[in-house]
Amino acid sequence: MSKLIALDWGTSSLRAYLLEDGSxxxxxxxxxxxxxxPEPGGMKGYETAFERICGDWRKQxxxxxxxxxGMVGSAQGWSEAPYVRCPAALDDLAKQAGEATLPDGGKLYIVPGLLLDDPDAAPDVIRGEEIQITGALAEHPEWWQASRILLxxxxxxxxxMRDGKLEHFSTYMTGELFAVLCDHSILGRLMPEQQASAEDAGAAFDLGFSVARQGGTGxxxxxIFSxxxxxLTERLPNQALRNYLSGLLIGNELMSATRSLVGKPSLPLIMIGEGALCDLYLxxxxxxxxxxxxxFNNTSYIGLWKFAAARNLIQTN
Structure with a gap:
């Protein structure tokens, strides 16, 4: 049997998994x-966080x-794992893994992010999502050959995804834009903490989505100002303004991102995420x-297992 300690280490949270044979x-x-x-000063903070969450696993x-x-491999992370250029396969990530030294002197292998840098378009990056995709597609090799993934x-x-590789991707700052507008703009002054009823929330989201669909370039x-x-005009209750804004922003994202799906109805669309946000996208x-x-929900642990196997860090059947 093979065991693995796998860490999904992002900006705001850290998840640790003790895995055996992929479970x-x-x-x-x-x-x-x-x-x-838990501690300032860079390296020491990472070592302390690691010891607190899984130091006993390491000793056992x-x-x-x-x-x-995740972001543990960023320039601000424990040790930078440079980006791999797209198109990229799982083997490319495994071969170019970053490394950090654990408190006991052992090695931490870090999944690199991905860089899309076509000369005729603005560059884009992924760090963390690539391993979730690897996990979601683990049992579906046909999706590696041709699919679209939404996170x-x-x-x-x-x-x-095309021909076994992550070929292209686009990032939309929809969630961050929503949070900034609600919390740090004039829009938030009309938004109470009280939530709208399910009926009002759904109607407001649909209205915002409809406005987004009717909009043109620019x-x-x-x-957003609407x-x-x-x-102000009481067309919507204040409690539903967040839902309206959500519909606007998600609607604009979907209108942009799904243009390439037109004429390709058979191309699988896979969603990876959790909770109410995915329900809105659906x-x-x-x-x-x-x-x-x-x-799929969180699939990072599956992707980390596959990454470790590709790196020959574990034995698989």
Missing amino acids: ILEKRQSAHGIQHL YPECAVVAS PGTHSKWVT DLSHQ TRTMG RGLETLGIGCTAQ
């Missing part, structure tokens, strides 16, 4: 993302390999007449 023996989570380390299984993905979130990712900032005027996709082939 979870134990899972832990802490708030010690790279921006919230000293020969067990340790791998990590809703603070920075939503739309990824194109209309987004004008549409969130305020919908409240609602929007259904409005556009686009089906979602499959939906």
Whole structure:
């Protein structure tokens, strides 16, 4: 049997998995993302966070390999794992893994991010989502050959898989833009803490989505301001303004990201994410007449297991 310590280490949180033959023996989570380390001073903070969440696993299984993905491999992370250029396969990630030294002198292998740098377009990057994709597609080699992957979130990712490689992707700052507008703009002054009823929330989201669909090039900032005027004129209850804004922003993202799906109805669309946010994206996709082939929750531990196997850190059957 093979064991693995796998870390999904992001900006705001840290998840640790003790795996055996690809299955979870134990899972832990802490708030010690790279921006919230338990101690200042860089290296020491990472070492302390590691010891607190899985130091006992390391002592119990000293020969067990340790791998990590996410922002822990960024320039601000424990040790930078440089970006791999697209198109890229899992083997490319494994061959170019970064490394850090664990408190006991052992090695931490870090999944590199991905860089899309076509000369005729603005560059784009992924760090963390690539391992979730690897996990979601683990049992579906046909999706590696041709599919689209959607990962809703603070920075939503739309990824194109082709010929066994991650070929192309686009990032949309939809979630972060929503948070900034609600919390740090004039729009938020009309938004109470009280949530709208399910009926009002759904109607407001659908209205925002409809406005987004009707818009043209350059209309987004004008549409965003309508969130305020919908409240001022009482066309929407203030409790539903967040839902309206959500519909606007998700609608604009979907209108942009799904253009390439036109004429390709058979191309599978896979969603990776959790909770109510994915439900909103599904609602929007259904409005556009686009089906979602499959939906997965957090698949990072599966992807980390596959990465470790590709790196020959574990034995697999």
